Structures are given as structure tokens and as C-alpha cells.
Amino acid sequence: MTKPVDWMQEARNIHWFEAPTRLLDDSNPPFYRWYPDGLTNACYNALDLHVAKGRGDQAALIVDSPVTGRGRSYSYAELLESVARCAGALAAQGVGLGDRVLIYMPMVAEAVIGMLACARLGAVHSVVFGGFASNELAVRINDATPRVILSASCGIEPTRTVAYKPLLDAAIDLAVHKPSTCIVLQRPELHADLLKGRDISWSDAMADAQMHACVPVPSNHPLYILYTSGTTGEPKGVVRDTAGSIVALKWSMKSIYNVEPGEVFWAASDVGWVVGHSYIVYGPLFSGNTTLLYEGKPVGTPDAGAFWRVIEQYQVSVLFTAPTAFRAIRKEDPQAGLMKNYDLGSLKSLFLAGERCDPDTLNWAQEQLSIPVIDHWWQTETGWPICANCLGIEPLPVVPGSPARAVPGYDVVVLDEQGEVVTDDSIGALTIRLPLPPGTFTTLWNADERYQKAYFSRFPGYYETGDAGYIDEQGYVFVMARTDDVINVAGHRLSTGAMEEVLAAHPDVAECAVIGVADALKGQLPLGLIVLSDGVERDYSDIVTEIIASVRENIGPVAVFKQCYVVKRLPKTRSGKILRATMRSIADKQPYRVPATIDDPAILEEISALITPRD
Numbered sequence: 001m002t003k004p005v006d007w008m009q010e011a012r013n014i015h016w017f018e019a020p021t022r023l024l025d026d027s028n029p030p031f032y033r034w035y036p037d038g039l040t041n042a043c044y045n046a047l048d049l050h051v052a053k054g055r056g057d058q059a060a061l062i063v064d065s066p067v068t069g070r071g072r073s074y075s076y077a078e079l080l081e082s083v084a085r086c087a088g089a090l091a092a093q094g095v096g097l098g099d100r101v102l103i104y105m106p107m108v109a110e111a112v113i114g115m116l117a118c119a120r121l122g123a124v125h126s127v128v129f130g131g132f133a134s135n136e137l138a139v140r141i142n143d144a145t146p147r148v149i150l151s152a153s154c155g156i157e158p159t160r161t162v163a164y165k166p167l168l169d170a171a172i173d174l175a176v177h178k179p180s181t182c183i184v185l186q187r188p189e190l191h192a193d194l195l196k197g198r199d200i201s202w203s204d205a206m207a208d209a210q211m212h213a214c215v216p217v218p219s220n221h222p223l224y225i226l227y228t229s230g231t232t233g234e235p236k237g238v239v240r241d242t243a244g245s246i247v248a249l250k251w252s253m254k255s256i257y258n259v260e261p262g263e264v265f266w267a268a269s270d271v272g273w274v275v276g277h278s279y280i281v282y283g284p285l286f287s288g289n290t291t292l293l294y295e296g297k298p299v300g301t302p303d304a305g306a307f308w309r310v311i312e313q314y315q316v317s318v319l320f321t322a323p324t325a326f327r328a329i330r331k332e333d334p335q336a337g338l339m340k341n342y343d344l345g346s347l348k349s350l351f352l353a354g355e356r357c358d359p360d361t362l363n364w365a366q367e368q369l370s371i372p373v374i375d376h377w378w379q380t381e382t383g384w385p386i387c388a389n390c391l392g393i394e395p396l397p398v399v400p401g402s403p404a405r406a407v408p409g410y411d412v413v414v415l416d417e418q419g420e421v422v423t424d425d426s427i428g429a430l431t432i433r434l435p436l437p438p439g440t441f442t443t444l445w446n447a448d449e450r451y452q453k454a455y456f457s458r459f460p461g462y463y464e465t466g467d468a469g470y471i472d473e474q475g476y477v478f479v480m481a482r483t484d485d486v487i488n489v490a491g492h493r494l495s496t497g498a499m500e501e502v503l504a505a506h507p508d509v510a511e512c513a514v515i516g517v518a519d520a521l522k523g524q525l526p527l528g529l530i531v532l533s534d535g536v537e538r539d540y541s542d543i544v545t546e547i548i549a550s551v552r553e554n555i556g557p558v559a560v561f562k563q564c565y566v567v568k569r570l571p572k573t574r575s576g577k578i579l580r581a582t583m584r585s586i587a588d589k590q591p592y593r594v595p596a597t598i599d600d601p602a603i604l605e606e607i608s609a610l611i612t613p614r615d
């Protein structure tokens, strides 16, 4: 049995302006508050502390951009200077304690600098992934109501330059809330037109800026808001507090990932996802590591050897990525021939998360790399791993298909439909007994009630993860499926509800459903089914093309919505509930039972004929 964590003891490893005397305020569940009477600052813990302790010359951040061919390394002292200046630039625009700053940027150093500058001021950042389109951005602008937006002229994808500024302008046009200032990084690949009176170029904003000191903030002051998909189209603004995040992330770097200060940690994800927040930016910097920001892909930039090149070039100790990245590499280079061109001697372990890791991918990675390959499970809501093989505590045997055991701090419990604890290895709802450990979400932005209802109401006393699974006799957890309609496409959590809203808005569509179907490369892909309104006589293929384009335009390319079928009717229960799970089983060629409450079983045959892939 692993020892529980002494979170008060762990809190002594971070810098406080005023150390807390209390560990946990549990007077108002589920709104738990860790270290309620402390004062700290996340940026101080990420940068100033290390410079003060003599780590100023060590590389803090390395940027590698294979398509542009540019790269740069920032020492802790250099990064501190850039961040303090950016904080000064934001303060000059009126940003202060508690103000929101939205960051819509590609994988450039300035995205990290902007995040840390917000933390320095006690401003609350909200980073939006670049693969989301204007409409999704507008929804987030309206909810977070940022005073300032940080953006860039463009992002770089392998085969195209993505102009960010027109997407930003369109989002601000759509949004009810208007930011007072946009600070825009002009990249050499594309110049953005700036709107007089509202937009400032990044270089102009930084040129006159004064360096700004860290603002001490209460432990529970929000560090950031990060939007994630829920069952409905409306994203949920996950709120992370300051002190709990610093303590938990710092603890996780050694205890879970087993890295020492000074080692190079690479999370090959995007700053727009929680992995980017926790393990590109905050975790590695809190722990004095060198972190890598990679503006490339596992394949195509330029080939399936890209990851091996980066590992060798920067002497990466630990790599963290999504299984889909390894599936992409394996597809292009099944024998991992390109790996042999590089010296991977620095790499101690590979961690995989973001989606269920299929044993095949895990075994392949382990065979090729001959190092521990660790699947682990966590969520945007938790901010750091729920289940993992904690290499820094006690490495456990790897069981493919399981992210190992609950990490100390999380009491994972399987509950049945009635909320009773499942004691054998039957599948049920994966829940976590309250309180959640430090560093997990403290509420949803502007939505305390939704926080309570969505996560804590079905099983009082437990956090409902939305995943279903079981725990075996050895305590290994197996995460099998979602219990809602959220899907996972290439490690990206997406709402089918949001896609259905787009489909339903098409003038020819009377009814629709979007389901996630299994895909060998991306894990899942969305598939749309539409019923046309009476009297529509247009060519079906034109309608489908319009709908596919509309999802890309409204949600973004990240949705990878490319399959849509016109059907005569949708299968439903007699009470009118669309049978999405049954259709998903049909599409995945999984056995299914015709629900007793189905309106008309013949519909399933019609759907099956359309969507079941031919062998």
C-alpha cells in the first residue's frame, strides 16, 4: 500500500509570501479550499525562486519549430525578464488582480510568457486551443470576459499557415463582450492587419514596458480558466487555484514522472490543453526542469523520426504524449527504422495520456524504446494524474490496458447505478471520494451550480469522472468508456452536443445525431446522421458537403468531422430519446441489444446498412 501524501509537508517545498497554517477548509463541500490562509504566486515559484537559488543560467524553455526552422532557448533568468516585461505590458493595459486575459496563440514562446505574466500579476489566463474556430472562441470570450487578448498573426501547420488574426477578429465581432486591447505577435510567415485603437503589436507593447514584480495572491485565487467540452454544446470553464496547483504539480514531477530539477521534460502536446498547462508550462518550471515547446507533429515535420530527433537534440529525459501520436509514427514507420538514426540514451521513460491507450500501441512503444512506457489517466478537471504508475515512488509492473493504480491523494471508487460501491471487478462509474486532492478544479467559471450538478449530484460525496471502468484485485484501474456523449478525437476531448447544434442549424436538417466511432489512428472520429426536413429535394451530397464545412467553420478543424449520412429517421426510444449508444455499437461492429423501449427496431437495420464499415 502506498503511503498517503502529507500535503502540509509538501507545501513546505514551495515559496510562500505567507505560509498557510491550515491545510483544508472543508466547511462547504464540494467547494473545498486547500491551504486557505496562505499567500503565494505561481510565477514566483516557476521562475524567480529558481533564479534566486542559482538556477538562472539553466535552460528553462526550449522552443523547437521544425517547419519554420526557428528555435530558441531561454534560460531561467531570460524567461523571467521576458515574463516580467510582459506583465508590465499587461499592467499598462489596465490588467490587474483577477482580470481575465484570453490567450489564443500557436506554440510560440510568447504563449508561455503570456501565461506566466498573468500569473505574475494575479490575472487569470484562459488559453484557447488554436484549432478552434471563431464561434468557439467567441463563446469563451463571452464567458471569461477578458480585458485583454493575446494572439498572433498565424500558426504553422505542416502544410499550411493558419491565419489566426481573421479568426480572432471574427470571434470578437460575434462576441457580446469586447476586450479593450489585443496584443498581437507578428510572425515572419504572415503579417496581420491591426485594428487602430484596439490592437497593438507584441513588440510595441513590450518595447516600452516596465518589469513588473510578482503580486502575492491568496492560495485559492484562480490561476487560470481552461474550457473543456461537456455533454452540451456549452463548454465548461474549469477553474484551477494557485497554491494547490503549485504543490500538486511540483509533487507530481518527482513522484509520478521521476524527474529531478535540471532534467529535460517534454510534453508533446499543445499549450491549449491541460497537458500543456500542467506539463509544458507549470509542472516542469515549478520543479526546475527544462521544458520543451514543440511546434511540430509526430509525423510530417518532416517525417516519423521527428520525435527521436528532438529527444537526441535536447537530451530529453521524459517524454509525455498521447497514444495517437505513437499510432501515427507506427503507421508511417512500422519497424521504427528512423529511430536507429538517433541516440535516445537520455530517455528514461515515456508517459501516455489523453485517451485510452490500446495495449497494441503501448506494447509497440515498449518494444521499440526498451524503457518503461506508462499509461496514465487524468482529466482537464483534475489537472494532474488520477491513476499512474508512480515511477518516483515505487515502479509497479506495467499491465497494458490499465493506467495502473490510483495516485496517492485520489481515492478511486467504482459505483453501480444505485451508488453502491462495486467490490468485485464489474464495470461501473469511476468516481473519486471527496475531497479531491490539491491542484484539482475548484469550480466552473461563473457556474458554481453547474459544477455541483454536473460532477457531484449523482453520487453525493464523490466526484463523477464521466468515465466507466473497473478495478481489479491488485488495485489496477481499467478505464473502458465514457458514460456521456463526450468523444475523444486524437486526444482531443470534444462535445458531440456542440456538433449537433451546428448540424441542427442547417436549414434543410429536421433532426440529427452525432456519435463517436472507433478509428485506428485517432481513437475516435465523429459521425453525423441527419434527417432532412419534408420537401427538401436538393442533392444530398451538396447538403452533406455544406454541413461538413459548417462544422469546420463553427467548431474548427480539430473536430475532424468528415463523415455525415442522410437517413430517413433516427432510432429512438418511445419517449423520444435518440439511441446514440446503440448506433455507436453498430458503427463499431460491437454486439448490441435492441433496447426494449425502441420505437421501431427496423430503423436499426437501415442505419446499419449505411454506417457499418465494409471489411
Ligand SMILES: CCC(=O)SCCNC(=O)CCNC(=O)[C@H](O)C(C)(C)COP(=O)(O)OP(=O)(O)OC[C@H]1O[C@@H](n2cnc3c(N)ncnc32)[C@H](O)[C@@H]1OP(=O)(O)O
Pocket (backbone or CB within 6 Å): 106, 129, 130, 131, 132, 155, 157, 162, 268, 269, 270, 273, 274, 275, 297, 298, 321, 322, 324, 325, 328, 353, 354, 355, 377, 378, 379, 380, 489, 490, 491, 492, 493, 522, 556, 557, 558, 559, 560
Ligand atoms: C490527460 C488530459 C488530456 O486529455 S489533455 C489533452 C491531451 N491531448 C493531446 O495532447 C493531443 C494529442 N494530439 C495531437 O497532438 C495531435 O492530434 C497529433 C497526434 C499530433 C496529430 O495532429 P494532426 O495531424 O494535426 O491532427 P489533428 O487531429 O490534431 O488535427 C485535425 C485538424 O486540425 C488542425 N489543427 C490541429 N492543431 C491546430 C492548431 N493548433 N491550429 C490550427 N489548426 C490545427 C490540423 O491541421 C488538422 O487540419 P486538417 O483537417 O488536416 O486541415
